[in-house]
Structure formats: structure tokens, C-alpha cells
Amino acid sequence: MNRALLTRLFDLLIVLFGVSIIVFLMIRMIPxxxxxxxxxxxxxxxxxxxxxxxxxxxxxxxxxxxYLIWAGSALRGDLGTSLWTGRPVATEILIHLWPTxxxxxxxxxxxxxxxxxxxCLMAQLRGGAADVAMRVGAIAGLTIPSFWLGxxxxxxxxxxxxxxxxxxxxxxxxxxxxxxxxxxxxxxxLALPILANLSRLVRSAMLDALGQxxxxxxxxxxxxxxxxxxxxxxxxxxxxxxxxxxxxxxYLLGGAIVVEQVFAIPGLGRLILGAIAERNxxxxxxxxxxxxxxxxxxxxxxxxxxxxxxPRVRA
Amino acid sequence: xxxATLRGGLCAGLMMAALxxxxxxxxxxxxxxxxxxLDPHLITAFPSFMxxxxxxxxxxxxxDKDLKVxxxxxxxxxxxxxxxxYTFKLRQNVKFHDGAAMTADDVVSTxxxxxxxxxxxxxxxxxxxxxxxxxxxxxxxxxxxKEPSAPLLASxxxxxxxxxxxxxxxxxxxxxxxxxxxFKFQEWQxxxxxxxxxxxxxWGAGSPKLSGLKFNIVPESATRQVGLTxxxxxxxxNIDAATALQLxxxxxxxxxxxxxxxxxxxGLNTSKPPFDNPKVREAVNYAIxxxxxxxxxxxxAGVPGGPLSPALKNWAxxxxxxxxxxxxxxxxxxxxxxxxxxxxxxxxxxxxxxxDVKDIAQVVQEQLNKAGxxxxxxxxxxxxxxxxxxxxxxxxxxxxxxxxxxxxxxFYRTFRTGGSTNVFKYSDAEIDKLLDGARTMQDQAARKAxxxxxxxxxxCSGPVAHLAYGTLFSAMRDKLQGYDxxxxxxxxxxxxxxxTP
Numbered sequence: 001m002n003r004a005l006l007t008r009l010f011d012l013l014i015v016l017f018g019v020s021i022i023v024f025l026m027i028r029m030i031p032x033x034x035x036x037x038x039x040x041x042x043x044x045x046x047x048x049x050x051x052x053x054x055x056x057x058x059x060x061x062x063x064x065x066x067y068l069i070w071a072g073s074a075l076r077g078d079l080g081t082s083l084w085t086g087r088p089v090a091t092e093i094l095i096h097l098w099p100t101x102x103x104x105x106x107x108x109x110x111x112x113x114x115x116x117x118x119x120c121l122m123a124q125l126r127g128g129a130a131d132v133a134m135r136v137g138a139i140a141g142l143t144i145p146s147f148w149l150g151x152x153x154x155x156x157x158x159x160x161x162x163x164x165x166x167x168x169x170x171x172x173x174x175x176x177x178x179x180x181x182x183x184x185x186x187x188x189x190l191a192l193p194i195l196a197n198l199s200r201l202v203r204s205a206m207l208d209a210l211g212q213x214x215x216x217x218x219x220x221x222x223x224x225x226x227x228x229x230x231x232x233x234x235x236x237x238x239x240x241x242x243x244x245x246x247x248x249x250x251y252l253l254g255g256a257i258v259v260e261q262v263f264a265i266p267g268l269g270r271l272i273l274g275a276i277a278e279r280n281x282x283x284x285x286x287x288x289x290x291x292x293x294x295x296x297x298x299x300x301x302x303x304x305x306x307x308x309x310x311p312r313v314r315a
Numbered sequence: 316x317x318x319a320t321l322r323g324g325l326c327a328g329l330m331m332a333a334l335x336x337x338x339x340x341x342x343x344x345x346x347x348x349x350x351x352x353l354d355p356h357l358i359t360a361f362p363s364f365m366x367x368x369x370x371x372x373x374x375x376x377x378x379d380k381d382l383k384v385x386x387x388x389x390x391x392x393x394x395x396x397x398x399x400x401y402t403f404k405l406r407q408n409v410k411f412h413d414g415a416a417m418t419a420d421d422v423v424s425t426x427x428x429x430x431x432x433x434x435x436x437x438x439x440x441x442x443x444x445x446x447x448x449x450x451x452x453x454x455x456x457x458x459x460x461k462e463p464s465a466p467l468l469a470s471x472x473x474x475x476x477x478x479x480x481x482x483x484x485x486x487x488x489x490x491x492x493x494x495x496x497x498f499k500f501q502e503w504q505x506x507x508x509x510x511x512x513x514x515x516x517x518w519g520a521g522s523p524k525l526s527g528l529k530f531n532i533v534p535e536s537a538t539r540q541v542g543l544t545x546x547x548x549x550x551x552x553n554i555d556a557a558t559a560l561q562l563x564x565x566x567x568x569x570x571x572x573x574x575x576x577x578x579x580x581x582g583l584n585t586s587k588p589p590f591d592n593p594k595v596r597e598a599v600n601y602a603i604x605x606x607x608x609x610x611x612x613x614x615x616a617g618v619p620g621g622p623l624s625p626a627l628k629n630w631a632x633x634x635x636x637x638x639x640x641x642x643x644x645x646x647x648x649x650x651x652x653x654x655x656x657x658x659x660x661x662x663x664x665x666x667x668x669x670x671d672v673k674d675i676a677q678v679v680q681e682q683l684n685k686a687g688x689x690x691x692x693x694x695x696x697x698x699x700x701x702x703x704x705x706x707x708x709x710x711x712x713x714x715x716x717x718x719x720x721x722x723x724x725x726f727y728r729t730f731r732t733g734g735s736t737n738v739f740k741y742s743d744a745e746i747d748k749l750l751d752g753a754r755t756m757q758d759q760a761a762r763k764a765x766x767x768x769x770x771x772x773x774x775c776s777g778p779v780a781h782l783a784y785g786t787l788f789s790a791m792r793d794k795l796q797g798y799d800x801x802x803x804x805x806x807x808x809x810x811x812x813x814x815t816p
Binding site for chain 2: 030031032033036037038039040041042043044045046048049052053056084085086087092095096151154155158162163164165167168169261262263264266267270271274277278279
């Protein structure tokens, strides 16, 4: 187990190194640099002033030097400062991290939490009208894009309950009710595709498990149906489920960008999107690096969970 | 059970909303994008401008809602007979947000700050005519110019006066601005909101009436609209016609409007075929039907416009005087034949990524295609568009530009040979002569005559086909009183605004 952990950590370093180079180069290959974008189209400026602005933010240095400066400080734990405001990138990430974490957590709670009972129910009722209805619902949930669902939810809620403040973000510590109130719709919009996806997965894994010999044995020795489904079958069906949850946590971040945009939540997605739009190099590079590290860590935790759930992996 | 809890939550929400609206004189504003920084000498984008201009910062002069230049932090000024010395008398009792009194020293250091190489301010060119600034006494500032400059008073309206302590500090104001305006900086949650609170020491008697401004950054248009209709936001400033039409007539919502100073345009690259030929440029103007653009893309909210906004009542020439503004596709074809270019003339049009510009580009494409062109639209990402624009890497482009209260600011840099935003590589000796002359003229009538001439010459064969000036709307709750939409998109009139219960 320790060796597995070390291998994983080594992987993490390689991935981060690769990502740092790719992100660094990619953002510089996009046309339009930070200075040009800050000035916009139709600002009067001389070539000398442009050069001065470039040197002010260090863009006049050779690209290798820029990379080494950034990577060197990142290794020492200094993620750099945002280009025009001079705000530390670490602070920016911390500010924007909480809304996204909360959103992701709630969406996972909704999505994955409901997926298990719904999936089990679908497996139990297989072939029935309820199963068909739920499967159609699941496909709809998969195909409806979060941003569209988000806008529809906002518009519908505005009709039903005009005074319900559903937009923006207030920290939980300041106003717990207001926070949850504003998080309700976005986490639901984000959770629906997960719920749809995972419940289908649980259903088929359960069907698979329920057809196994040991289930017949359990039933034969008189175990209650409830116990058969939720203890014997579910436990075996959970392995693919956990893998998917792990992968989805990563995808959630992608979905979060869209949902944050629609509901005006100041999260990591908005931070990255804004940074790309303004070519805020240090901010993009370091944020992507941190997010990548998070993604790899989640996968690591998923691997560790296998060991807990499935004794065979331990061997 | 679930239903009951949900309903309980809804009720709690309703109650909270009621509570918060009772206590607040803070104006909740919904904006599409946040500022990248708040240093008035470094920022150029609309979102930053809307937050700081007239709210946090003020200049020596100020522009009112009719774009007339009047007193700002200077209550009066005199100009020497040779037009090269301006003496400003500063207002008494002006205080910065940190409590310090504003004096002539602050004005002088502000001018040095904008001009300094180290700051690299994009606004430096607006003070290009200023040679020296001196504090005669604490309430008097003298500006010596290299040569007379007619647009000076309009230009310095955009130069925010900042404390002398930040003269060489490049970062402080970006994060925490300090000015003399009616509202002072309170809190900035990036991508969330910017909160300004009332400046108690403000010089203007009785203003501001509001206790604060909260700029909520809400990127999605549909979300902003719902936020206004359900009362979460009280003002959506400077919105386009499409959005305004959707909000029109919603209960509790009213619209304010003015003629926009910003204009939509088609830029033509005069350094390469086919638009190096003035006849082809003229053909573009004859091919374009401006009224149709206003009707189709601006929903009728706007007017066809020439090189200057009709909002500049003292300067703009009536478009009826431009022959090419009467749409005539046949004449356009004839001009193309005369020019000897192979028809259809195949060209690419870069399009700025904004919905109104995209809509307009499509209408123009269709009009040009009917008159012997074959236009391919190229929808670009913002950064790509800007790079191609600055490098003159285009046949033609569709865009929208902010206008300025004085004609010199736009004309000189855009149409003068070698001008800093003359990305069209346009060069015309006669225009150069007129522009050089007009910027130092003291006589208003002669200056107007010169700019009339410039407009007539540019309208049909210049490097820019000016299309239309849209109506600029702001949507607000009925309870917001005393706010006027300004053609330059400043929210400075909020100083006199209030929320009635």
C-alpha cells in the first residue's frame, strides 16, 4: 500500500510538470497578449508605451526565462501575483475555491446520494412502467445542458417566487440561510446530469449483481429481499459507482464553470475563464496547476477507497 | 414533507428579501463584466470606467449628460490670449476618501503620474500637449502647453485626480482606489461584486443621497434580466436595445435612454486591395443601407450616423448631406466596375465578439453581397480580434467604438497619417492639413467649419464606414429616481440619485 502511494505521488509530480509546460505554452500561443487585451481595440497608445506596459508585467523577457521564474517560485510555494492588480494568486484561488467546493460538494451530495436509491429502485422495478419512466427521465437528465437548465430554473423560480434571492453568492459563515438559498438551484442544475448518469450505472451494476449465484444462495437461505438488495448486491455494485464518482468530481469542475456563469457565483471556474479572457498568465498557470493537483488527488483518494470497499484489492 | 420544507424555505427567503429592501439605500447594480483594476490611469475598458468614473474619481473638468464640458474639481479657469496657458481655480473643501484635503499639489502630481514613462498610462496621449504643470498656490494650478490645444478641456475631464502619495505607486489604486468622488471604495470580491459606500466628506452639498453602490458582476444576460424583474437588482446600466425591449413593460421596471456616443463601424484596410481604392470604399457606403441596419439589428432603436455621433449636437453634420448615405446598390456596382476590380469582390470581415456587432455584421454582409461583394464573416475571440486590429491584419472588420466629446480625440489618432489608432493605414494630405489646423484653433466657428469639411470627406471614401448610433438604454426599478443615462456610459449621475421606498 505504501508503495502504491509513493508511485501515485511520483505520478502527481510528473503530471504537474507536464501540465505546467503545456499551460504555459498554450496560453501564450493564443493570439493577443495581456497588454493588447488590457488596452482593447481603439485605445490610443504609442509603441513605446506598449513596450513599457509589457516590461511592467515582465512580458518583455525571453519565454524560457519567464517559465523558469514562474516555475521556480511555484516550487517554493509562491504562486505569483495577478497581472494588473498585484493580488497574490494564492489569495485569489482561496477566495474563489470555497464557492466551487461548496457547489461541487452539494451537487455530489444530491447527484450521487440520490443515485443509489434511485438506481436500486430502478433495478428492483426492472421492466415496469416506473422503471421505464425513470430511465426516460435519466436520459433527459443526461441530455439537458446545465446552462439551459440553470436559466430555465431561474426564470421559473422568478415567476413562482419572485422575492426568492437566487442569484450571486454569500459566504455560509456570513449568512447560512442566504447561502443555501442561493446554492439550491445551481447545485441542482449541476447535480441532474450526475444523478441521471450514476443512477443508470447503479441500475445496470445492480442488475448484474442480482443475477449472480451468491444472490440466489442468499435468497435460498431466506435472507430478506431488502437485505439481499442493499447488503449483498449493492456492495458489489458500488465499485464501478465509486470510480465514476471520482471521475465525475473532475467533470463537475467543468460543469461548474457554466453553472457559475449562469448563477453569478464567484467560483474557480469564473476565475479561470476571466483569467483566460484577459490573458492573466500567472493567474491562469497557477490556478490550472492547483486544479490539476486537486484532480489527481481525487483520483488517488478513489483508488484508496477501492481498498476499503473491495478486500480483493488489498491482496 | 419535502414540499413543506421547500415552501418553508421559500417563505424564509421572501421574508429576508423584504427585510433587506427595507434597510437598504445601497443601489444594487447588475453588470455583465467586472473591472480588471481600479487605477483610473491604467484602465480603459467599459466595466472599469463605469465603476470609477464620476463615482470614485473626478477630473478638473466634467462632462454633463449633454456632453458639455463644465466645472469639475476646478470651479473656474482662464486661458491666456495665446491659448498656451490654462489657469485653474480649484474648488474649496474637496477631500480625498482618506480624509486629506485635495490641493494643487495633488493635481500637479496627478499630471506627472499620467505622463510618466514608468506608469506607462494609456491616457498619456491625452496630456500630450501639456508641457508643465505648476501649483501657483494651494488652490491654483497652471498648465503650460507646447501649442494651443482646443480639445484640452474635454481631455482633462477624463484625467482622474488622485492623491500625490500614489504618484509613483503602480499597484495601490488598482486594488484600493482613493479619489474625491461621492462614493468611496469599500470591498471588492473578484468576480462577485464591488461595493462603494457614501463619501461623507463629499464637497457637493446634499449628495450623494444613496448610502452606497454595489456592482454585482453577473455575466449571463438572462440572469441579469431576472435579477431586475424580481427586484434583486435595481439598475442594469447601459444595455442594448434587444435586452431593453425584453424588459419593457415588466411590472416595477422602467427604462432610461439616450443617444449613444459609441458607434458601430466597418473598418477598411486602405493599405491593400481592394480597399486601397477610394472607389471601392465609396461602393461600400452606397451598398450599405443604414436604416435597414437600425431596423433589423438594433430593433429600430438608433439612428444612421456619420463620422460623429448625433449626440454631439454642436459638431455632427447631418447625414442627409452625405450623398453615399442614400443606399444605391446599382451605383455601388457601377463604382466597382469603374474601379476595375474583379466582381464579385471577395473579402473577409473580422467580427468583434459582441452580440450587437455580430447582428450588424450579418446585415452588412447581406447588403454588400447584393452589390457585387462576396463577404466572408470571421467571428473571432476578443484577443484575436484585438491582435489583428492592432497589426492591421484584416480586409475589413465590424466593431463598436466608444466616442469622445471632442472631435479631435477621435479624428486625429484615427485618420491622421501615422495616428496611433489609424490601423487602416489611411493617409490623405488634405485631411492631415485640416486635422493639424483644427486642433490648435481658438475660434470655435472656424474649428467647426474645419471638422465639417473633415466629416464630409470621410463619410463616403474614408477608411471607416460609420453605420449607426444606437439608443443606449438603462433598465431600472421604478423606485430609482434622479439617475440619467449618459451618452459616454458614465454612471456619474448616480451622485444625485435616490431610492424611494
